[in-house]
Amino acid sequence: MNKGGIFLSEECDVVVLGTGVAGLTAALAAAHSGSSVRIYEKSSLIGGTSAMSGGIIWMPNNHLQEFAGVDDSREKALAYLESLSLGQIDSDMASTFVDKGPEMLQWIEKVTPCSFHIIDNYPDYHPEHPGGLPQGGRSLDNGLFALPELGEWATKIRNHERGNPVMLTETPLGGATVTPDRTVLGERSDKGQIGMGLALVAGLLSGLLDMGIEPQTQSQASQLINTSEGVTGVTVMQGGKPIDVKARKGVIIATGGFEWNSELVRTFLRGPMTAPAGSPENTGDGLQMAMEVGAKLGNMRNAWWVPVVRIPGEELFGHPSVRLILLERTRPHSIMVNKYGKRFTNEAGNYNAMGGAFHAFDPHKFEYPNEPCWLIFDHRHKLDYEVAGCRAGEQTPEWMFSDNSIEGLALQIGVEGATLRETLTRFNRHAAEGSDPDFHRGESAYDTFNGDQSIEGIQATLQPLDTAPFYAVRIESGSLGTNGGPKTDVSGRVLSLAGGVIPGLYAAGNAMAAPTGMVYGGAGGTLGPAMTFGYIAGMTAASQ
Structure with missing residues (x-):
């Protein structure tokens, strides 16, 4: 098969663009479903904004709540999101997040070294609204991870040199008044243990490396390969040369937002945003590629302020x-x-x-x-x-x-x-x-x-x-990142301006129109939906 008479140089079932938690989760889901996977990262470092974050996951009705005595339910979670939506949330997308998120979380604990625990008493961000939890139970921290276990990949994660041997629950941001003593911190440092977003990215990466899947860095996607059959691959720039990669089942865009692209910021955001805090590589690559193939857009005015x-x-x-x-x-x-x-x-x-x-x-x-x-x-x-x-x-x-x-x-x-x-x-x-x-x-x-x-x-x-x-x-x-982009259906498939879906194209994380609209439900309100729809997109693409 060729494009313009030039034979495609690489081929796999599913291509994933981006190595934040959305992309890593998508790659894991596709690979565990039996698909061959290639994952490309624009930067020389992996992890994106996720690796710079606190690594908290907001997950209503999660499996840890029962043991912690937290009274939550699907109905409460949906009522809470609806109370904050201002008419900007697609109810089907919100329901899918609430229904599939807990499943994703348990699955991640099974297939990677990641482990999660509830941050005690951490309330939702609008806890007095209908369905809100003033005593917390939806914001989850992840455990420590020993970076040396990744070998040479330990130094390829964004922000690795700034890693701290503490979990967020052990800091004032997680409600702690006393941090671990120097002896404990010293022992952890000797083991190379780190917490927060770095630990979450490292755990997900570890799961991929165990399957023999290595992200390819310094590989910027420049254009989707679009045919009469839909999206069948992507052109990736490596070493200054374009490489066409055929994706037999689909391409998943997880390239982050566009907060570092001043033109896109001026064009779309509803008001001033003068100081982006996310990864500088978030320049809207995925958004622009999706627009070129006729993607329907959503939530473009909003960001995680x-x-x-x-x-x-x-x-x-x-x-x-x-x-x-x-x-x-x-x-x-x-x-x-x-x-x-x-x-x-x-x-x-x-x-x-x-x-x-x-x-x-x-x-x-x-x-x-x-x-x-x-x-x-x-x-x-x-x-x-x-x-x-x-x-x-x-x-x-x-x-x-x-x-x-x-x-x-x-x-x-x-x-x-x-x-x-x-x-x-x-x-x-x-x-x-x-x-x-x-x-x-x-x-x-x-x-x-x-x-x-x-x-x-x-x-x-x-x-x-x-x-x-x-x-x-x-x-x-x-x-922290923009949250508008190509709209998807509940299966992560990108919708077309012409109606229906664009065959072969999926999106997750800050590269997609946020499934929770402008709502930041609680600590981890970006990573929870990002991982959930990465999981969904990976599973859906692999099933084609």
């Missing part, structure tokens, strides 16, 4: 890097204000919901008044908590503004001093009374979980800022 700080001069993988602002804004003695010195949101709300606050548009001034904004905190906060990688204590880095007075701080950051003083006075008065009538900070179980776990009640997140000096850090609207 997150507030971030840029540290001058910091780079990662050759690109400007950012630091996520997660716990800093939820802990006491802090607020966020916009360019006019006014609060504009519940600072302790989940990071994805912050996107809505950043994108509030003032039609009179014709601007986004809340982007960028400022994290303001006092000396007690500075002494007790880390901020954007700056350890708790007296030291003040150059990128952090500081002054002994609120008015002096306002002058430094270009905010009206009287307005900032008024904002702070009002906040402090109500915080001292244990309330936030303006934005209801501390009322949700999620708010206090992400506050100071050593403090009980609303004070874990809500206390006055009244101890000089005062500090400010500039916050931008960032993204």
Whole structure:
């Protein structure tokens, strides 16, 4: 068989593009279904944004809940997603995620070294909504993995040199107030054990390597091979030369989002996103290839939003890097204000919901008044908590503004001093009374979980800022990844603009239109659906 008279140089049953958790899971599913599989990665490193993440999986009605005494059900999970959907979730896709996700999870534990456990008391991101779980049970951590077990592949995983010998449950992000002692950490380091996203990617990769399947790196897919029969392969660039790969059963796009493609960001996203936090290789390759063959698109306005700080001069993988602002804004003695010195949101709300606050548009001034904004905190906060990688204590880095007075701080950051003083006075008065009538900070179980776990009640997140000096850090609207792309059916098959499906083409992860729409259900709300639809796409393609 040929294309333009040139014989295809490689051939297999299923081709997978991308090595994040969606792609790795898809490859595993296809291979275990008896198909020959080739998996290609654009970068020299595998794992994508997944390897940079906390590695948490959000999975309603999972098999671990029974042993933990968690009261969950299919009905609760679907009610929860529907309560947050704003009409943007396809009910069939949501049902498929809820139904097939737990199956996928148990299967992964059987065919790979991955093992999972519930993060105790980690609430859903909107726990008070119908079907939400304030006491948690849906967010799952994964166990440690010894990287030396991968041999030469250990150094081919993105971020491997930054691996830590802890699971997320053992950090403040997972609700821990005490981390493992030095002896335990030393023993783990000696074994090369790592946790979080690195461990999850390593476990999935291990499962593939055990089957004799090795990802091919520095192999960027450039074009789908589309015939009258549908998608029958893909052209991959290796060493500057194009190689046509025939896929007898299908091509699965799992190439991540498009957050690093400024043109696509301007074209599709609903509002400012100035600081991408995912893998720099996420430039929309899969999206553009799917568009070329007539794919129907969905959810293109949305991303997994997150507030971030840029540290001058910091780079990662050759690109400007950012630091996520997660716990800093939820802990006491802090607020966020916009360019006019006014609060504009519940600072302790989940990071994805912050996107809505950043994108509030003032039609009179014709601007986004809340982007960028400022994290303001006092000396007690500075002494007790880390901020954007700056350890708790007296030291003040150059990128952090500081002054002994609120008015002096306002002058430094270009905010009206009287307005900032008024904002702070009002906040402090109500915080001292244990309330936030303006934005209801501390009322949700999620708010206090992400506050100071050593403090009980609303004070874990809500206390006055009244101890000089005062500090400010500039916050931008960032993204963990975009979540729009080719729409699929419940089997992971890409839908066509002309109607029906595009034969031979599948999508999963951030490369597809998110099955949960704009909803980030809880910690791991990206990886859970990504792995589930990777599993589905791999199984479906292999069955052709």
